[in-house]
Amino acid sequence: MTTTLTFDVHSPATGALVGSYPSHDESAVEAAVERAHGAAIWWRAAGFDERACRLDRWRTEITRGRDELARVMSQEMGKPHSDADLGAASDAALWGGMANAGQTCLGVERVYVHTDVYDRFLTELLDRARELRAGPGPQKIGPITMPKQLAVIQRHIEDAIARGGRALLGGPDAIDGQFVQPTILVDVPHDSTAVTEETFGPTLVVTRVASMDEAIERVNDSEYGLGATVFARRDGDAIADRIEAGATSINAFVAHATIPALPLGGVGASGFGRVHGPDGLREFTYAKATTRQRFSSPLALTTFTRSTAIDTVVDRLVSVLHGRIG
Secondary structure, three states: OOOOOEEEEEOOOOOOEEEEEEOOOHHHHHHHHHHHHHHHHHHHHOOHHHHHHHHHHHHHHHHHOHHHHHHHHHHHHOOOOOOOOHHHHHHHHHHHHHHHHHOOOOOOOEEEEEOOOHHHHHHHHHHHHOOOOEOOOOOOEOOOOOHHHHHHHHHHHHHHHHOOOEEEEOOHHHEEOOEEOOEEEEOOOOOOHHHHOOOOOOEEEEEEEOOHHHHHHHHHOOOEEOEEEEOOOOOHHHHHHHOOOOEEEEOOOOHHHHOOOOOEOOEEOOOOOOEOHHHHHHOOOOOOOOOOOOOOOOOOOOOOOOOHHHHHHHHHHHHHHHOOOO
16 A cells, blocks of 8 residues: 655644645656656747747636635745735725714625734724714714614624623714714624624724635625625625625625616615616516417316316326326
């Protein structure tokens, strides 16, 4: 029995196993070098057109596998791999969560960030959020319009803090009259009311995730599903396709809502039906079926005058059409 020796490659940043690869002895290396010499002779003899064709095919393979190559190289080198414009992502999260004091049906309430870029994203987000203030006059954030919503916002913030969450900005004392200062919460349990319910205020819950699979799982673990935004340079389409929501925009905050031709609506507790586009127009209609009999049926079935002979014919037809096996 032959045992193939292998060696492990670990990420220098996290120590996680990237992969196991076969070890080669001296004879295997010499054989590989000999094959390379033979290939070099063939390569020299190949004409320009043949070499261009081969290189073009190789370029195609690299292009198709660029996502896997980028991930493996990032893991092997230990360098955090950012698959999103963090400046644009943090700006969109802040606007989505704080605009109109968070009182927007499509507003951002939960943000899931890959651990590789989590700290940098938070820095970007906080730098922008510290410049915002809620208040009368020229402030960029206005009041909470429904007084009863203040109690909901207060309850969600206090529950998040009591359950181990931290307020990096704002917090339980952020409410002053009808105004709520921007509040950014981290380390909030997934079953906290700030995560499971609609806050409808200027708050953001930012959560660190180990992978996009975990992010998608957490996003979908909710009774709500009106809209979502994904920031990613390469995998945006793949992530968006797996999110259970009425619509998802990639690299722009709910851009789908700005396109009148696209349907707008949610799933789950976020309602039913659609506005905008052909689907929205159909909401003002209903389906109706109308038929006209153009000739008498040779086998009148829907009448009390149906004869035994007709029953016999129908029975025979059913047997012939549906009684066969195989």
